[in-house]
Amino acid sequence: MSAFGQDVDAVTLHAVDPLDRGQDRLTQGWHRVYQRALQETYGSTAAGWSQEEVRVQFTHQEYERRAAWAAVRDDAVVGHAQLILFVADNTHFAKLHVAVDPAYRRRGIGSALLRVLEDAARAAGRTVLVGHSDVLFGHDDPAAGFAESAGYARGQANLRSDLLLPPRRDLEAELGASSADYELLTSWGEIPGDWLEQRARLAAHMSTAAPRGDVDVQEERWNVERARRVRRTMLDQGRQVVETVARQRQSGLLAGYTTLVVPAGRPELSLQWDTFVLSEHRGHRLGLHLKVANLLALHHALPAVERVVTWNAAENEPMRRVNRAMGFVPVGHHTEWQKAFT
Ligand SMILES: CC(C)(COP(=O)(O)OP(=O)(O)OC[C@H]1O[C@@H](n2cnc3c(N)ncnc32)[C@H](O)[C@@H]1OP(=O)(O)O)[C@@H](O)C(=O)NCCC(=O)NCCS
Missing domain, CATH: 3.40.630.30 (Gcn5-related N-acetyltransferase (GNAT))
Structure with missing residues (x-):
């Protein structure tokens, strides 16, 4: 004992x-x-x-x-x-x-x-506990029996999808067709001070924007300090972070952002973090253009990256359509398991 x-x-x-x-x-x-x-x-x-x-x-x-x-x-x-x-x-x-x-x-x-x-x-x-498990298509998830026997239910079904690099050549042409109403701005490392406040607000929206099924989450509270600190944590981990934002030219408002990270010691791997476009700016293919611009910036600066990994809600058809257009291929399930205490 x-x-x-x-x-x-x-x-x-x-x-x-x-x-x-x-x-x-x-x-x-x-x-x-x-x-x-x-x-x-x-x-x-x-x-x-x-x-x-x-x-x-x-x-x-x-x-x-x-x-x-x-x-x-x-x-x-x-x-x-x-x-x-x-x-x-x-x-x-x-x-x-x-x-x-x-x-x-x-x-x-x-x-x-x-x-x-x-x-x-x-x-x-x-009062709410959430765990997760990962399994490749065609395999049994050892966590399913375990989670169910412990009283957990499937809260959200997500997919892991992988994209092999180099990027397809036609992606650059896709970018050429991006809306003239928005400029795409890319930065590495710290979030630039002149868009930090707006970026923090987008992160709060992002926290409940993607489908979460039955998972009982509320909108996160973000401010400049939190956005700065969360980024600092990633940088202290030795991660390289590249982010592209879409700024509406006329208003100067940030309409969306997307983030890729490359972990220290894993120069061949990149992880797709958030991608978000405010609802009033959707329908201009900003999601695709943000992700393509960010991916090309990553590839040019870090050509050793061979694979980008992303996770999406299985029913998130708009995001999955963007991913398909970029060449991502679903490879496995990522399930969130939830239990509520009364
Ligand atoms: C899920 C995991 C942690 C279970 O660990 P474990 O020590 O084998 O779990 P336990 O022995 O306490 O299992 C308790 C009960 O869960 C159920 N269970 C566990 N593994 C199972 C499996 N592969 N198939 C069906 N039921 C299973 C059984 O009812 C089991 O009781 P029993 O052995 O008396 O039948 C382990 O399989 C693992 O590490 N998986 C990979 C990591 C992972 O997915 N973690 C996420 C968990 S949310």
Whole structure:
């Protein structure tokens, strides 16, 4: 029995603090189980957080509070759990993740970790818990039986889609046909000061713009400080960030934005972050033009990137149409699982 937790089939549960250097071995093992579970699905194209990126997330907890636990057996970490609590909004909500080493599954370790997460979420006054799972098309999702047996229901079905680079040549021509009413402006790194305020407002709209099915989320509260800090966290993680915005020439208003990131140590991989166009500016193909302009900027500056990965709600037909036009191909399911406490 450990000082931190309970025995499950000779397994002890430990709280993990990735910022405590004295726990480096525990943290490494905790992260390895998470990474292995992702690689089990996507192999070398898995797109998770590196250990260093997670460490930076734990140093920036202004908007998301984090807690972690590891299941340890015979001095080796065999289970991973993490809880994320939103601070500025969605204070009814908690995100969680559980992963168990494949050799130790079906022994109750996942359930024990889940109980610790649920107890911590309840103690923090949260009433809605959301986890997620990933599976390639044509495979069984090991999380489905687990989540359902623990009382979670499918909240939102998303798709992962991948685009192989270099970009198709005709994409540049597509950009030539963009609306003369808007200018497309691209920047790297920090969000430029002269559009920071508008960009923060767009991020708030974005937080509820994409379909979330039954997942019980409320609009996030964004301001200049939050937009700046969230970007800073990414940059502190060593991520390269490129963003394109569409600015209406006549009014100077930002109509939309899109963001791509390239993680440190993964020069071959880019992750498509948000893409958003305000509803009153839709219908001008801005979504496609934003994404194409941003992709071409990425490709010219970082030609080593071979693959862009994106996630969309399965029913988000406008976004999926843009992705199809760019050459993205759906490769797997990303399911959000939700449980509400009464
Ligand atoms: C999902 C996961 C964490 C389950 O871990 P685990 O330690 O095997 O879970 P448990 O042993 O506590 O399983 C509890 C119950 O869940 C159900 N369950 C778990 N895995 C299952 C599977 N592959 N098929 C069907 N039911 C399953 C069963 O009812 C099981 O009880 P039983 O073994 O007595 O029948 C593990 O498969 C995993 O790491 N998957 C990859 C990461 C992931 O998708 N995490 C997201 C979770 S939301």
